[in-house]
Amino acid sequence: MSDEVRMIPSDQLPGWGRKRGGPAGAAADAELGHAADRGRDHDQPDEVRVVGGRGAGAGHTGPAGPDAEVVGATRRVLDPGDIDLSVRPAGIELPNPITSASGCFASGAEIDRFHDVADLGAVVVKSITLEPRQGLPAPRMAETPSGMLNAIGLQNPGVEAWIAKDLPWLRERGVRVIASVAGRTADDFAQVASALSEVAGDTIVALEVNLSCPNVEDRGLVFACSAPDSAEVVRGVVRAAQVPVFAKLTSDVTDIVEIARSVVAAGADGLTLINTLLGMAIDPETGRPELANTYGGLSGPAIRPVAVRNVHQVHSALPEVPIIGCGGVRTVTDVVQFLRAGASAVAIGTTTFVDPFIAPRVVDGLARWCAERGIAAVSELIGATAPVHPR
Amino acid sequence: MSRRRGGTVEGRSEGPVHAYCEVIARRREGAYWVLSMAAREIAERAQPGQFVQIAVEGQHTLLRRPFSIARVTRQGASAGTVDVVFDAHGPGTSWLTGVETHDVIDVIGPLGTPFPLPQRKVNCLLVGGGYGIAPLYYLAESLLRRGLRVDMINGAATAERIMGAIEAKRLSASVTFTTEDGTYGSRGRVTDVLDEVVETGHTGLVYACGPNPMLRAVSERCVELGIPVQVAVEERMGCGIGVCFTCVVPIVGRDGATRHKRACVEGPVFNGARVGWDRWGVPGGATAAAGQTAPPVASQAQATPPVASQAQAPPPATPHAGAGQPAAPQARTSRSATSPAPGRADAEEEPGSSATSSSRAEPPASSPPPPRPAQVIVFDELDDEESPRPEDAPGTPPSPPDEG
Numbered sequence: 001m002s003d004e005v006r007m008i009p010s011d012q013l014p015g016w017g018r019k020r021g022g023p024a025g026a027a028a029d030a031e032l033g034h035a036a037d038r039g040r041d042h043d044q045p046d047e048v049r050v051v052g053g054r055g056a057g058a059g060h061t062g063p064a065g066p067d068a069e070v071v072g073a074t075r076r077v078l079d080p081g082d083i084d085l086s087v088r089p090a091g092i093e094l095p096n097p098i099t100s101a102s103g104c105f106a107s108g109a110e111i112d113r114f115h116d117v118a119d120l121g122a123v124v125v126k127s128i129t130l131e132p133r134q135g136l137p138a139p140r141m142a143e144t145p146s147g148m149l150n151a152i153g154l155q156n157p158g159v160e161a162w163i164a165k166d167l168p169w170l171r172e173r174g175v176r177v178i179a180s181v182a183g184r185t186a187d188d189f190a191q192v193a194s195a196l197s198e199v200a201g202d203t204i205v206a207l208e209v210n211l212s213c214p215n216v217e218d219r220g221l222v223f224a225c226s227a228p229d230s231a232e233v234v235r236g237v238v239r240a241a242q243v244p245v246f247a248k249l250t251s252d253v254t255d256i257v258e259i260a261r262s263v264v265a266a267g268a269d270g271l272t273l274i275n276t277l278l279g280m281a282i283d284p285e286t287g288r289p290e291l292a293n294t295y296g297g298l299s300g301p302a303i304r305p306v307a308v309r310n311v312h313q314v315h316s317a318l319p320e321v322p323i324i325g326c327g328g329v330r331t332v333t334d335v336v337q338f339l340r341a342g343a344s345a346v347a348i349g350t351t352t353f354v355d356p357f358i359a360p361r362v363v364d365g366l367a368r369w370c371a372e373r374g375i376a377a378v379s380e381l382i383g384a385t386a387p388v389h390p391r
Numbered sequence: 392m393s394r395r396r397g398g399t400v401e402g403r404s405e406g407p408v409h410a411y412c413e414v415i416a417r418r419r420e421g422a423y424w425v426l427s428m429a430a431r432e433i434a435e436r437a438q439p440g441q442f443v444q445i446a447v448e449g450q451h452t453l454l455r456r457p458f459s460i461a462r463v464t465r466q467g468a469s470a471g472t473v474d475v476v477f478d479a480h481g482p483g484t485s486w487l488t489g490v491e492t493h494d495v496i497d498v499i500g501p502l503g504t505p506f507p508l509p510q511r512k513v514n515c516l517l518v519g520g521g522y523g524i525a526p527l528y529y530l531a532e533s534l535l536r537r538g539l540r541v542d543m544i545n546g547a548a549t550a551e552r553i554m555g556a557i558e559a560k561r562l563s564a565s566v567t568f569t570t571e572d573g574t575y576g577s578r579g580r581v582t583d584v585l586d587e588v589v590e591t592g593h594t595g596l597v598y599a600c601g602p603n604p605m606l607r608a609v610s611e612r613c614v615e616l617g618i619p620v621q622v623a624v625e626e627r628m629g630c631g632i633g634v635c636f637t638c639v640v641p642i643v644g645r646d647g648a649t650r651h652k653r654a655c656v657e658g659p660v661f662n663g664a665r666v667g668w669d670r671w672g673v674p675g676g677a678t679a680a681a682g683q684t685a686p687p688v689a690s691q692a693q694a695t696p697p698v699a700s701q702a703q704a705p706p707p708a709t710p711h712a713g714a715g716q717p718a719a720p721q722a723r724t725s726r727s728a729t730s731p732a733p734g735r736a737d738a739e740e741e742p743g744s745s746a747t748s749s750s751r752a753e754p755p756a757s758s759p760p761p762p763r764p765a766q767v768i769v770f771d772e773l774d775d776e777e778s779p780r781p782e783d784a785p786g787t788p789p790s791p792p793d794e795g
Contacts, residue, residue: 135639
């Protein structure tokens with residue numbers, strides 16, 4: 001492959017560049033993302049106060065100020081290059097907490113045309129099924145306010161072809177892979193997990209069980225809508241797998257904590273929260289659904305608050321269970337929200353569609369964000385929320 | 392418009408880049424808009440048929456909009472510029488009509504597969520619908536540099552939607568204009584004049600760009616005539632860079648199986664004879680793997696004209712590949728399904744089966760001549776369509792074809 005070429009000095013690329021702490025640093029958050037940001041709901045200004053995480057007096061804080069007894073308040077600004085970005089969800093060593101979201105990064109090679117995908121903490125590949133799938137007919141997508149609906153139907157080459165074609169490339173590039181597994185039956189999942197485990201090596205660091213793809217022929221096949229069904233699938237995958245197993249759940253349930261408990265009891269090492277939300281759009285003139293599949297999964301910034309809520313809810317109930325947070329992440333501050341809500345890693349999905357550089361941009365921006373606040377390790381932010389009413 | 396200065400670029404030394412591009416000019420041309428931008432790296436890397444993704448700022452818009460590259464300039468005073476042509480018909484493209492000279496826009500490109508260029512001498516016919524002709528002018532320049540004869544058919548709904556009539560005359564040995572209302576050229580559709588132009592131009596290869604119903608009609612006629620045809624298709628796009636799997640097109644492989652290919656990385660240029668036009672947007676339309684069967688369906692498809700609704704299809708002036716706003720669904724068949732029984736896939740390509748589509752008032756009303764076997768055209772580095780083409784490479788001559 002070609003060398004990566006930065007044709008313009010990184011300090012002219014706001015929010016992007018290995019030269020951490022460059023003049024672009026301070027503006028990073030505001031500049032993150034792409035032009036579509038300009039229509040965005042403006043993110044909260046960066047918080048001034050700093051709240052440490054686990055092992056740093058989590059949960060006790062007040063407003064920043066000379067008198068405030070705040071963990072971190074007396075910290076000095078650090079060098080972004082010195083920030084420890086590593087995280088260890090379920091024991092997987094990731095150099096940074098940013099992953100792709102399944103189905104938003106294809107096989108990895110498509111984005112590698114733009115930048116080295118090994119720069120991500122991990123690449124979560126598009127869900128792999130036992131058999132090749134051609135997926136649903138077009139139209140598969142409809143843009144919605146600050147989001148989009150999709151109904152792809154798990155198009156993928158099947159586990160055999162994925163192992164033969166995609167995996168060797170990922171291995172050669174030194175990518176840490178989280179392989180997403182999907183299927184029609186619990187046995188399908190187990191067979192795919194088994195096939196992947198045989199070839200995992202150092203490359204496949206975890207499996208993600210896609211229990212929650214909304215675009216299946218029958219809503220009854222969304223395993224994540226049922227605690228016993230989810231548990232059955234996870235049990236089979238865990239039995240076959242030799243790497244940690246994350247269960248990806250949907251928010252389209254009455255009580256996500258109940259589902260989370262069931263998959264953890266079935267052996268899941270961690271959770272990915274959340275998949276897309278089931279939605280619909282109708283052409284007002286013709287009355288026809290915008291998607292060939294009628295319904296589809298809603299993703300993008302529109303769902304971020306729902307995702308943050310789910311992460312917080314599950315983390316509050318099951319604080320020891322590692323979570324990969326996912327849903328509408330577009331900026332560094334979005335990542336920080338997910339970390340504070342309890343995620344140990346954060347997946348970027350739809351934003352990759354508009355900005356193929358979003359992952360390295362956010363990784364660099366996260367280091368600067370932490371450095372400016374004197375946070376030496378990003379892991380300190382995990383689960384670090386403050387009371388609504390400071391004492 | 393970005394606060395960033397124009398010229399900022401990130402990417403690798405080959406392939407697509409992300410660039411902030413200063414707008415050099417924005418003008419009307421007939422019913423369309425032409426936007427010229429300073430995009431040196433994109434201009435250097437682009438080939439005819441490829442497209443760019445532009446970030447737009449409509450209210451709550453999220454996704455970029457794809458635009459075919461209409462021209463690149465590599466030499467002279469305006470070296471390093473890229474032109475796109477568009478029609479304002481959605482929030483994204485409407486926003487783009489308000490972009491001023493010297494504004495900076497956010498662009499990714501070049502993306503997608505280019506039109507493959509023939510290795511041997513062959514007379515080429517370029518068929519454009521609406522502003523779908525624009526990238527074909529760009530292609531014509533490459534073909535002319537190879538010393539090939541270029542004929543054109545330029546069709547639209549009405550005169551103001553005929554794009555670049557003067558350019559067409561300059562670039563072609565002959566150009567035939569058609570408008571549906573007869574306000575310019577001959578009244579009718581491009582397929583009404585196709586046979587005649589093929590005859591007089593001794594056409595050996597057809598390139599087409601325009602709305603999908605036109606591409607289908609042109610492709611089916613070319614198959615009947617035994618002429619190779621390359622088309623730049625349109626399908627709703629999410630990312631344009633190959634990761635979202637939104638823009639899939641059913642492509643019939645040599646093995647007879649139909650597979651969903653992404654228009655953004657495996658297209659937008661496809662062999663028109665291999666596009667599963669009947670299967671596009673049809674449940675179960677793509678059924679590749681052995682043992683994977685399509686849902687059972689009524690086999691009415693054989694008896695009924697394939698797509699009656701396309702008789703009222705949008706006029707040729709509707710957007711071609713990449714017209715901005717995730718395009719309105721092309722008049723899709725309202726049939727709920729076709730009958731892609733396993734093993735029958737190749738039958739879909741039998742030219743005879745397409746004759747039933749005469750409700751579209753195109754090809755010859757009288758019985759068509761028996762199909763001839765398609766001539767074989769060897770293209771530069773054209774890969775087998777079974778495997779995704781590395782989009783950086785195909786068709787790339789050793790030196791840049793343009794103005795080199």
